Amino acid sequence: MKAMADNIVEVSALRVWFPVKDGLLRRRVGYLRAVDDVSFTIARGETLGLVGESGCGKTTTGRAILRLQPATGGSVTFDGRAVLDMPNGEMRRLRARTQIVFQDPYSSLDPRFTIGSSIAEGLRAQKMAKGRELEGIVRELLDVVGLNGDMRRRYPHELSGGQRQRIVIARALATRPDFVVCDEAVSGLDVSIRAQILNLLQDLQEQFSLTYLFIAHDLAIVQHVSDRVAVMYLGKIVEVAESAELYAAPLHPYTRALLSAIPDPDPRRHVKRAPLQGEVPSPLDIPSGCRFRTRCPLAIDRCAVEEPALGPPDGKHQVACHVTGAGT
Secondary structure (H helix, E strand, O other), X not given: OOOOOOEEEEEEEEEEXXXXXXXXXXXXXXXXXXXXXXXXXXXXXXXXXXXXXXXXXXXXXXXXXXXXXXXXXXXXXXXXXXXXXXXXXXXXXXXXXXEEEOOOOOOOOOOOOOHHHHHHHHHHHOOOOOHHHHHHHHHHHHHHOOOOHHHHHOOHHHOOHHHHHHHHHHHHHOOOOOEEEEEOOOOOOOHHHHHHHHXXXXXXXXXXXXXXXXXXXXXXXXXXXXXXXXXXXXXXXXXXXXXXXXXXXXXOHHHHHHHHOOOOOOXXXXXXXXXXXOOOOOXXXXXXXXXXXXXXXXXXXXXXXXXXXOEOOOOOOEEOOOOOOOOO
């Protein structure tokens, strides 16, 4: 566990609601609450893992923090500066310090651009380098991510999936950011390549003093890279804890179910599974009270009428549950 300093990212009551329209006149009939009152902090130099099933709002949260997706409400502070209300000119300058690594490296690279041009694009946009200096930086970045400098002349379709992801990481590092959102950055890669990219990300974090928000649905991967883990369900954070503690002693029934689904590499070991029942409710029709109650084996009457708060507020291990945590 790294020694943490001050918070570089602070998210408070973040909401991202998408209007739902129907009828001939396309009138608004409701909202899809993709992210609903989400709060957390990320310390400088830390990796916070954000996990949950597909559709729980993880990616939308990461994009809203970087203002790639407009937020409906709440606040995001980066290094003491409010992001959501920041003027466009100031936000453009801030983007040099905040970057994202997308899930699919092929679709996030322009097929018309050479690798060198893709890496250099951010430096040109920020007017940070040009000419021979720019070419030198591109070569240096390729070397940093373990690729040959001559590869800058190639196009995305000429590279393997692992090589393309290294290019996307090099592009994210080009402007010397402080904070990087890794959005399912290894989920589309083969297992052997996945391990190489994870090790690369950790090495780069040490080398460049990076802070990560690591978004994934695979809890085994998150355990390998994260200092703390936040578990998300249907637009809400339901548990936050240091990685070792969360994996050793999860409190929320949803977290327990996710952890029990991780395959055990030893076939002789008997693992007690706690499979989730039913489907994730639609974010258009969220259950009353606790959102997880329709699938929870521990649900009580209170769960149907009162939404549990994430707490204790100043605790290292926070959980939103009336039965197992601070919501009792």
